[in-house]
Amino acid sequence: MPFKDPSQRSIPRTDIMQLFSTRNRPLNVCAPMVRYSKLPFRELVRRYNCDIVYTPMILADVFSASNYSRECEFSTNMLDDPVVIQFAASNGVDLANAAELAAPYVSGIDINCGCPQKWAINEKIGAHLMSDPESVRDMIRMTKARVNVPCSIKIRIHKDLRETEEFVKRALSVGVDFITVHGRTRRQKSTEPVSLEGMRFVKEVSTVPVLANGDVFSIDDAKMIVDATGVDGTMSARGILENPALFAGHKTTPWECIEDYVDLALSYGTNAFIFHHHLMYMFENTMSNAERRTFNSLTTIPSILDYLEEHYGLDIAQKRNRRRTAILI
Template identity: 70%
Template sequence: MLHKKKNVLEVFAENERVNICAPMVRYSKLPFRELVLKYNVNISYTPMIIADVFKNSEFARESDFSTNANDNPVVVQFAANNGPDLAAAAELVAPYVGGIDINCGCPQKWAVQERIGAHLMSDPEAVRDMIRTVKARMDTPCSIKIRVHQDLKETYEFVKRAEAVGVDFLTVHGRTRKQKSTEPVNFEGVKLVKESVSVPVVANGSIFSLADAEEMYEKTGVDGVMSARGLLKNPAFFAGHDYTPWECVENYVKLALGYGTNLHIFHHHLMYMFEDIMCNAERKTFNTLSSIPAIIDHLETHWGLDVSKLI
């Protein structure tokens, strides 16, 4: 059944501040996206999908993208290095999503070697071509997710070029491609991007709490903030929870079991959520559990989980 999704530009128009769940390899799948939308997240992203593989492979399409009426609004993030591949992949999902995003920030070596992800930060013409091609073939909003350059003049020129060909909004991670996640975010770089374009700008990087989000808004004036690791640890922090509340754990278990999630992802999501609320001894035990029944049994025994109420 076709589920028409909310256009993400409407979300920016309706909200002074927009909370966003970042694209995360393996982790921002349907059950987790649906979970965070219950806790004051306004928009969620799929994991990065390789556009040429997606358009050519039915297996990839079935395994990489699933959605439903509750997964709304959702942005599909594609990795591509040319307009035709990107547009062909985007057309396949356009009826089911509220936006299409181009990954221009993945710093992994394999991505750079494939001329996708952060490689695109040094190829603004390829990015312009992809935006133009998508905009010419569909009405779905098109965004880019970038990092700052070492020389912020390059970042300024990059976003101005993207704006000139019709990018609808953009997300900027406040670190360069070579910086580690432990290094400070460049607030000035993010602020420069916000002040340089007239489209909505989202900030990404070290958003772990409402206080972090507030600091980003105050220092940069952006329209939204995006979190990855912060939401993994506490999917409810945008709703004002300092730690993952138990009902959030219950909700995740219900969604994950209902939709079907592999052991690795199921276990890791729960390990992240319990990181700050389990004692060290219990966490060591929990982290060694090697099957979904064993995990459920542990939650029933030690946390009072009632699976019968979740089904």
């Protein structure tokens, strides 16, 4: 379903806070990824033991001002649940305006306080906000006054964890509902290991559920992080992009998962660039170098499908028939 004006209707959504309170295991969460966390991929990871899925980061001011942006940036349906929409904003007015439009269709509103890219810092969004806790506090307060769904923040840690504690306490003071902590500072590279100490510290000083993000490439990684930090669940980005079946315990992307993605992407409509890149990531650890060179050179959806049919036996019609049969049984 393309984004519709909330005055027309809303979609019943799962209560995320109830998920946290009734869980019998740590929650598995798919991170917001620019370009990649679109509707077909969100539906895919739910089939493989993912409990909560985020949209890509969306610019709140553009979303609230442009119907074209809303239609392009956010589409959803009854199966897309629970979904958290993540906004990047530099002030409470823009965020609250965007949140009010999206709230009837989502289970939560998240504020991006972690994007470290230079353009985001220059726009005073993303990781810039880690040095502006007052603005984040105002954004949470204003948004919660306008919507009736949970409001969360996705943060990074500071080099001095006392700053992180102060940041978290200000968010808690205005009723932030849960927190995701990426265990690196805004200046650390993704090749550096996450700080288990930092993530554990955020959990210890918080009175709300906490998710940990960073270096989750397998179910074993997720378990290790939970055991070491006491968080309520883990969030994966790069790991789940390479292996959407990660939380189902698969070491690499199973062929069935690739078939599922192709079926969903074709059913919903996905541009060739995103379609190709998702498959490139999924095949990263299973194709030979020669196979990757050939596959990565493909530029159109028909050429990709032809390659998968010839080399892997892809048969979407058969896949759909098997799924219909399984549903009927």
